[in-house]
Amino acid sequence: MKYSHITSILLYSILVSALFISCQDGQSKNNRQDNKTKHTADSLAEIKKKEIEIEKSKPKKAEDIEISKDLQYDKYTLEDTYPYKDTVRHFQWDKIKERLAFVENFQDGKSVYGVLQNYQNSNGEAPTISNFKRDVYKRVTDSLGTERYQAAPLYSDGETKLPTIYGKDGWLVKLQSSDTLEPVKVEGVSFNGVWEVPKKYLKTIGDSVIFDKVIVVDVTNQNICTLDRTEKGWVVRSMNPSTTGRHKPPHAQETPTGMYVIQEHKSKMFYYKDGTKTYEGYAPFASRFTAGAYIHGVPVNNPKGSIVEYSSTLGTIPRSHMCVRNASSHAQFVYKRSKDFQTLVIIID
Structure with a gap:
């Protein structure tokens, strides 16, 4: 009877130990499984992070550029495509996207x-x-x-x-x-x-400047648009008629294509009568981007005259001396929103 009791105790102890070992083994397997799952999740997250970094480092293409519209200046607004005499004109968004992709690509955050x-x-x-x-x-x-x-x-x-x-x-x-x-x-x-x-x-x-404001002038279609770069992509702020420079030696010159930086603002840009040093008038709200080329309002052929808001010649054919003419209120909009050495002017054809 004594041995039977001892045997029972031993058997019970063995059973408890076996159950304990089994539980420990099961828990260990679960922990290993959890660790494996966590490791897999961490690895996938790291791979995804690297993929995003690689994607961000790739040069942007035109098709990567998103353009939306949220106009801040809404006078004389043109449509994407609009009639002109017996033909149509348009905003060259594909070409504009190419230029905006270039603007994003050259900014590396470290250049002076x-x-x-x-x-x-x-x-x-x-x-x-x-x-x-x-x-x-x-x-x-x-x-x-x-x-x-x-x-x-x-x-x-x-x-x-x-x-x-x-x-x-x-x-x-x-x-x-x-x-x-x-x-x-x-x-x-x-x-x-x-x-x-x-x-x-x-x-x-x-090296701290960020070029996130762009003005695009189209010398072929005689129009102008302004854009801001935001978290949602590029946003159009205005779409207007303009008049660019004409090729007429010895005084009038075409507006040169390319990319420039706005360097100077003048509330009134006075100009001479061709071939003289006599002031003929002024252009209001002038933003200079290269040499003597300004984005400005309607010229006033009187140095003391009042500002003229609009001209029926805007958006027609090149008429200016290298400059880009606008409605005076739109020139003022450009004048106020652009900053020296922080705003790009892109002239396309």
Whole structure:
């Protein structure tokens, strides 16, 4: 009887131990399964994170650009496509998306930016390049057709005697060396190549600027639109008729295509009568982006005259002297929303 009791106790102990081991083993298996699941989830999250980072690092294409409309200026608004005489005109959104993709791609968050400057040769006339040409305006030009007047000289690496090409006033660059050096090495954003430029022709604007406001002028369709970059993509703020520069030597010039930085604002931009130094009138709310080219309101052919709001010639054919004419209230809208050295002007054809 004594041995039977002891045996029962031993059997009970063995059974409890077996149950305990079984529970521990089951719990261990569950923990391993949970850890495996967690590890798999963590791995998937890490892979997804890397995929997002890779996707963000890819250069944007036109089809990646989202454009929506939320107008802040709604006078004289044009449709995407609209009639003009016996044809139709339109906003070239595909081409605009290409330019906006470029704007997003060149901004890497670490570059120091600068702007080439030589308005009215204020920083000194650029040296004459070898093998120069003269255009129909009898001005010296480089092989690309860029005029010497109001331009910055651009030298090939190591060249010190003569510049290779000219850089237009208002062109955007990235600094590749300190702006305390002479000359400064720059990489073109508005143009191609790496060049050296005398520092007196360069305005450094730093590495903190974000180009999120863009004005697009279409010299073919004679229209203008303004856009902001937001968290939801690019948003159109206005769509209006404009009138650009015409080719009429010796005074009137076409509005040059390309990308420029707004450099200066004038509430009244006074202009001379052609071929004289006599003021003929003024253009209101003028925002200068290259050389003598401004986005401005309707010209007033009287230096003391009142502002004119609108002209029936807007949106028709090129008529200006390189500038971009707008309804005066739209020019004021551009004038107020754009900031010097923070707003881009893109001229397309």
